[in-house]
Amino acid sequence: xxxxxxxxxxxxxxxxxxxxxxxxxxxxxxxxxxxxxxxxxxxxxxxxxxxxxxxxxxxxxxxxxxxxxxxxxxxxxxxxxxxxxxxxxxxxxxxxxxxxxxxxxxxxxxxxxxxxxxxxxxxxxxxxxxxxxxxxxxxxxxxxxxxxxxxxxxxxxxxxxxxxxxxxxxxxxxxxxxxxxxxxxxxxxxxxxxxxxxxxxxxxxxxxxxxxxxxxxxxxxxxxxxxxxxxxxxxxxxxxxxxxxxxxxxxxxxxxxxxxxxxxxxxxxxxxxxxxxxxxxxxxxxxxxxxxxxxxxxxxxxxxxxxxxxxxxxxxxxxxxxxxxxxxxxxxxxxxxxxxxxxxxxxxxxxxxxxxxxxxxxxxxxxxxxxxxxxxxxxxxxxxxxxxxxxxxxxxxxxxxxxxxxxxxxxxxxxxxxxxx
Amino acid sequence: xxxxxxxxxxxxxxxxxxxxxxxxxxxxxxxxxxxxxxxxxxxxxxxxxxxxxxxxxxxxxxxxxxxxxxxxxxxxxxxxxxxxxxxxxxxxxxxxxxxxxxxxxxxxxxxxxxxxxxxxxxxxxxxxxxxxxxxxxxxxxxxxxxxxxxxxxxxxxxxxxxxxxxxxxxxxxxxxxxxxxxxxxxxxxxxxxxxxxxxxxxxxxxxxxxxxxxxxxxxxxxxxxxxxxxxxxxxxxxxxxxxxxxxxxxxxxxxxxxxxxxxxxxxxxxxxxxxxxxxxxxxxxxxxxxxxxxxxxxxxxxxxxxxxxxxxxxxxxxxxxxxxxxxxxxxxxxxxxxxxxxxxxxxxxxxxxxxxxxxxxxxxxxxxxxxxxxxxxxxxxxxxxxxxxxxxxxxxxxxxxxxxxxxxxxxxxxxxxxxxxxxxxxxxxxxxxxxxxxxxxxxxxxxxxxxxxxxxxxxxxxxxxxxxxxxxxxxxxxxxxxxxxxxxxxxxxxxxxxxxxxxxxxxxxxxxxxxxxxxxxxxxxxx
Numbered sequence: 001x002x003x004x005x006x007x008x009x010x011x012x013x014x015x016x017x018x019x020x021x022x023x024x025x026x027x028x029x030x031x032x033x034x035x036x037x038x039x040x041x042x043x044x045x046x047x048x049x050x051x052x053x054x055x056x057x058x059x060x061x062x063x064x065x066x067x068x069x070x071x072x073x074x075x076x077x078x079x080x081x082x083x084x085x086x087x088x089x090x091x092x093x094x095x096x097x098x099x100x101x102x103x104x105x106x107x108x109x110x111x112x113x114x115x116x117x118x119x120x121x122x123x124x125x126x127x128x129x130x131x132x133x134x135x136x137x138x139x140x141x142x143x144x145x146x147x148x149x150x151x152x153x154x155x156x157x158x159x160x161x162x163x164x165x166x167x168x169x170x171x172x173x174x175x176x177x178x179x180x181x182x183x184x185x186x187x188x189x190x191x192x193x194x195x196x197x198x199x200x201x202x203x204x205x206x207x208x209x210x211x212x213x214x215x216x217x218x219x220x221x222x223x224x225x226x227x228x229x230x231x232x233x234x235x236x237x238x239x240x241x242x243x244x245x246x247x248x249x250x251x252x253x254x255x256x257x258x259x260x261x262x263x264x265x266x267x268x269x270x271x272x273x274x275x276x277x278x279x280x281x282x283x284x285x286x287x288x289x290x291x292x293x294x295x296x297x298x299x300x301x302x303x304x305x306x307x308x309x310x311x312x313x314x315x316x317x318x319x320x321x322x323x324x325x326x327x328x329x330x331x332x333x334x335x336x337x338x339x340x341x342x343x344x345x346x347x348x349x350x351x352x353x354x355x356x357x358x359x360x361x362x363x364x365x366x367x368x369x370x371x372x373x374x375x376x377x378x379x380x381x382x383x384x385x386x387x388x389x390x391x392x393x394x395x396x397x398x399x400x401x402x403x404x405x406x407x408x409x410x411x412x413x414x415x416x417x418x419x420x421x
Numbered sequence: 422x423x424x425x426x427x428x429x430x431x432x433x434x435x436x437x438x439x440x441x442x443x444x445x446x447x448x449x450x451x452x453x454x455x456x457x458x459x460x461x462x463x464x465x466x467x468x469x470x471x472x473x474x475x476x477x478x479x480x481x482x483x484x485x486x487x488x489x490x491x492x493x494x495x496x497x498x499x500x501x502x503x504x505x506x507x508x509x510x511x512x513x514x515x516x517x518x519x520x521x522x523x524x525x526x527x528x529x530x531x532x533x534x535x536x537x538x539x540x541x542x543x544x545x546x547x548x549x550x551x552x553x554x555x556x557x558x559x560x561x562x563x564x565x566x567x568x569x570x571x572x573x574x575x576x577x578x579x580x581x582x583x584x585x586x587x588x589x590x591x592x593x594x595x596x597x598x599x600x601x602x603x604x605x606x607x608x609x610x611x612x613x614x615x616x617x618x619x620x621x622x623x624x625x626x627x628x629x630x631x632x633x634x635x636x637x638x639x640x641x642x643x644x645x646x647x648x649x650x651x652x653x654x655x656x657x658x659x660x661x662x663x664x665x666x667x668x669x670x671x672x673x674x675x676x677x678x679x680x681x682x683x684x685x686x687x688x689x690x691x692x693x694x695x696x697x698x699x700x701x702x703x704x705x706x707x708x709x710x711x712x713x714x715x716x717x718x719x720x721x722x723x724x725x726x727x728x729x730x731x732x733x734x735x736x737x738x739x740x741x742x743x744x745x746x747x748x749x750x751x752x753x754x755x756x757x758x759x760x761x762x763x764x765x766x767x768x769x770x771x772x773x774x775x776x777x778x779x780x781x782x783x784x785x786x787x788x789x790x791x792x793x794x795x796x797x798x799x800x801x802x803x804x805x806x807x808x809x810x811x812x813x814x815x816x817x818x819x820x821x822x823x824x825x826x827x828x829x830x831x832x833x834x835x836x837x838x839x840x841x842x843x844x845x846x847x848x849x850x851x852x853x854x855x856x857x858x859x860x861x862x863x864x865x866x867x868x869x870x871x872x873x874x875x876x877x878x879x880x881x882x883x884x885x886x887x888x889x890x891x892x893x894x895x896x897x898x899x900x901x902x903x904x905x906x907x908x909x910x911x912x913x914x915x916x917x918x919x920x921x922x923x924x925x926x927x928x929x930x931x932x933x934x935x936x937x938x939x940x941x942x943x944x945x946x947x948x
Contacts, residue, residue: 008448016557017529063556090526096487096519212523212553313556321560328437328444328606345563353545387552 001027004292007327013291014320016313018067030286033279035396036267040069044076055231057241060264063313085114086206092160100226101177108188113156120198126190137176189234203235211240227254244382265394269310272400297334305339310405318342359414362403365390371401436604438562443607446504446534453529456536457561459544478503487520494527509539513546522551595621612641626808626845631661652681652690666848666885672701692721692730703741706888708924711741732761746926752781772801772810788821812841812850832861852881871901892922896931
């Protein structure tokens with residue numbers, strides 16, 4: 001994708017999707033700044049040098065670039081030595097109705113699928129055993145499987161479809177695996193042994209979007225009640241992990257069951273004391289420079305957009321909105337007028353969605369540069385972090401929190417309202 | 422800031438927001454995109470959607486369940502649409518929020534721009550409970566309309582094809598379009614607004630202003646390479662030149678329109694252009710050629726089931742038969758036209774048809790019936806603010822009074838008509854009224870005055886190139902010479918007129934005069 005030379009191309013280049021293809025990485029990827037480097041290179045080294053299969057938790061707030069970094073990991077790992085099975089749970093499962101049993105069925109199917117893709121001839125008994133097991137727990141007949149094969153639907157695709165789309169199938173699976181989840185994990189591990197032996201490569205499974213299980217008890221059930229199961233597959237697994245769960249004291253117990261928890265932090269454009277962090281600022285500037293000619297935006301407008309958003313996804317949206325506004329205004333470049341309008345609209349929207357309790361907590365976070373809920377029944381801070389109205393940063397000064405920089409102009413208004421009440 | 426001033430600014434912002442949405446949809450055609458739009462009032466939302474549908478081939482999907490979204494996007498059930506417009510229910514459900522949050526990529530993978538409408542409460546739920554979807558947006562808009570007022574009217578102007586009920590309506594749309602012209606930046610929309618302003622000016626009789634708007638619209642359409650838009654505007658410019666009496670220039674533009682319409686296979690456009698060309702040939706007096714084009718237009722209109730097109734073509738064919746002197750045939754066509762215009766509630770066309778029927782009765786000598794029809798036409802023209810229509814009808818009424826011998830009354834109507842024609846700038850109308858006034862003076866015996874008016878009439882018809890009307894005027898001048906007892910002068914004019922009147926009913930009148938004149942001369946010679 002060529003660098004934009006006009007505002008229409010710029011609009012189309014600022015898309016809030018993770019980078020995927022080698023071309024996208026080549027054209028658009030920007031190295032994270034020195035003060036907040038990507039942990040992916042280190043993770044790659046750890047995997048490539050590990051003696052046994054390891055399990056990792058990968059943490060990061062929404063919009064900090066997790067999916068892009070995981071996609072990069074897939075491309076960095078030596079494929080002569082490793083088979084990468086990378087997927088999002090949202091591709092095949094119903095995230096609204098999600099259970100650890102569905103997850104392991106899906107993981108087993110992904111490994112089976114990888115074996116087919118790599119054209120590995122599985123031991124007939126291992127293959128037959130797995131297929132029979134899948135048919136049994138889903139009450140699917142041999143005839144059904146044959147029909148779907150004749151319709152050009154692969155075995156794993158057929159079962160994934162049923163798992164993702166049919167509540168009844170999920171109900172059956174959960175009932176069948178109620179007391180037999182270890183059977184499934186055993187079969188999954190047999191498949192892994194087959195794949196690894198026959199290819200002399202080791203399997204790395206990367207599971208994206210598990211961090212999206214952040215609502216209700218869903219995530220806690222999955223990660224806290226069943227965490228020991230997550231360590232049982234005999235391969236490398238990288239689990240994306242919902243950051244709001246780290247606010248639960250139980251996290252400390254769980255974390256140690258995994259080989260490492262890797263954090264991809266948001267990095268601030270300003271320091272805790274409010275000084276401009278030149279290196280971090282330069283990172284955002286470079287994102288723009290890769291996607292469009294810098295002559296398409298006024299320096300002041302660019303600085304405003306970077307300093308008031310300071311998160312990749314929000315920054316990209318602001319640039320996109322600024323580009324379309326400038327285009328409509330028949331300007332040759334994005335000016336402060338467009339950026340200010342874009343930011344004001346977003347600011348107004350966030351302000352309206354916040355409750356008084358949220359605003360009080362945001363003021364507290366702003367003052368203390370720390371974000372914690374008062375007790376386990378309090379979820380205000382988690383909600384703020386979840387909606388990105390509060391942000392946790394990691395930089396040379398360590399971990400600290402602040403309100404979304406977009407909301408800074410509202411602080412005085414909130415303070416006055418707060419004092420009045 | 423006062424509340425009303427603030428409300429005005431908010432309405433203004435809405436129009437700019439909609440214009441930006443249009444720009445955004447336009448540049449993300451054939452690409453996945455996710456644009457969120459908050460609108461609270463369902464009626465207002467419908468207007469916005471209508472204005473977008475007017476611009477883009479759209480599939481509008483009232484959303485009920487998350488599964489519906491997944492199925493539509495995965496199965497690519499887009500039915501040839503350029504954009505998908507999703508209308509969320511009033512209340513967000515857990516199922517919908519989950520779907521949006523977890524299947525957000527599908528909107529981009531669809532390779533089609535998606536515009537999602539929901540209300541404020543839904544929007545707040547999205548931000549809180551579907552944050553991944555919210556974060557994935559290409560852009561979002563919040564429209565502020567509360568349900569009525571100017572924004573509503575402006576949206577209507579953007580949404581609805583041009584039509585109007587009366588003069589007030591015409592002036593209202595003029596105001597709105599002038600306002601929109603300042604606010605809208607999207608070139609395609611701007612071209613449409615300019616074109617509509619051109620048509621409004623045309624109907625208001627402001628022909629030079631109409632030309633100015635159409636020329637600007639043409640320039641924009643040329644820049645955008647919008648051939649269909651160019652074809653329509655060529656047609657509109659042709660109409661203006663025809664009204665101005667510049668028939669050859671009108672013909673040039675109609676031919677340009679025809680060429681583009683044929684190239685694009687736009688049968689409706691071709692039908693209109695054939696009709697217009699037919700009318701120009703009628704005005705030029707080339708009646709068989711006029712009928713040939715009008716028949717082509719009628720055939721296409723019938724094939725397309727375009728009742729409005731059929732109605733106006735019936736009327737125009739009637740006019741040609743009227744000029745040819747085939748009055749019953751003309752009446753038959755006018756009545757067919759009137760029936761369809763009534764069905765379509767097309768008041769301006771009804772007015773001109775009443776006028777045409779009145780003309781036939783006048784020529785047939787049924788003067789009271791003629792006056793009755795002219796009265797109906799005048800009533801509608803006044804209601805619509807049609808100055809040119811009123812001018813024509815005043816002229817026609819004048820003719821009837823002239824025939825009835827009420828010469829001063831006739832003169833009064835002709836003067837009224839002439840005044841309006843001058844105001845509008847229609848040369849044909851001016852020439853007709855000057856000719857009519859000349860006839861009154863001739864009948865009153867004020868022959869020099871009559872000659873003066875006929876000379877001015879002749880001059881204008883020559884400028885227009887209206888062959889038959891030139892013939893008729895020459896005949897009238899001949900009549901004055903005859904009254905002045907200058908038979909040689911009269912003969913000279915009648916003979917000139919005779920050559921030009923071939924194929925029209927005027928020819929019979931001229932021949933009668935020539936025969937009488939020659940008989941008189943022969944009798945004199947015999948004596």
